[in-house]
Amino acid sequence: MDEPEYLPLSWLSQISYCPRRAGLLLNERVWEESSDTAKGRAEHERVHTQRIEKRGDCVKLYEFTVYSDSLELLGKCDCIEANKSENGCHIPTVDFPVQLYPIEYKHGVVRDEEEYKIQLCAQAMCLEEMFDTEIPEGALFFISSHRRLEIVLDESLRQQTRELANELHEIRTKLLLPDAVYSAKCRKCSLKELCMPKVKRTARKYCEALRNEASGEIEEETL
Ligand code: SF4
Known part of the structure; x- marks a missing residue:
């Protein structure tokens, strides 16, 4: 049997933005950089340094690799805050149980965009599967404005995330290019x-x- 292909988790935000865009990127290997994507990449690279910071009962893990066997996705969390909690889970390099709180960095000012929430939710679902835990919320951090937007990871967001992951795999396996709308x-x-x-x-x-x-x-x- 063929090995399943794990797709980049960040592409969920592409399919959430527009299925045709995901099809062009996935199957036609097309990438045109706009000033927006270039700016986003530059700001993103500044925070993309893998490291762990420990301060008392709080640990911050940057650029942490995550994956999900059920969603068949693979990616990275920009930052995970791990706060000491008796009901939490155990993660590598931390010797006490922690509650996990993923944070996704975005360029620009605060925007409540669906595709960002989907990406964050997928990261949380990966972490839940990896560490057998529950993550009820996370946050988007907007680099230019230094503002944090808390996101509740409810069942409807999770269902949407699962459906988009399935759609992304279908585009990939059937080499689909959805019509433009x-x-x-x-x-x-x-x-x-x-x-x-x-x-x-x-x-x-x-x-x-x-x-x-x-x-x-x-x-x-x-x-
Ligand atoms: S339909 Fe619009 S948003 Fe989608 S790929 Fe084409 S130009 Fe981009």
């Missing part, structure tokens, strides 16, 4: 030139076929 999100999307969301489906398919043919010719020429 033009919305306000398209204006901020770094893939809009390639996606052509306003172009009719038949015309778009024709352009995609031309593009694939052209890239095939380029590859052949470089052999």
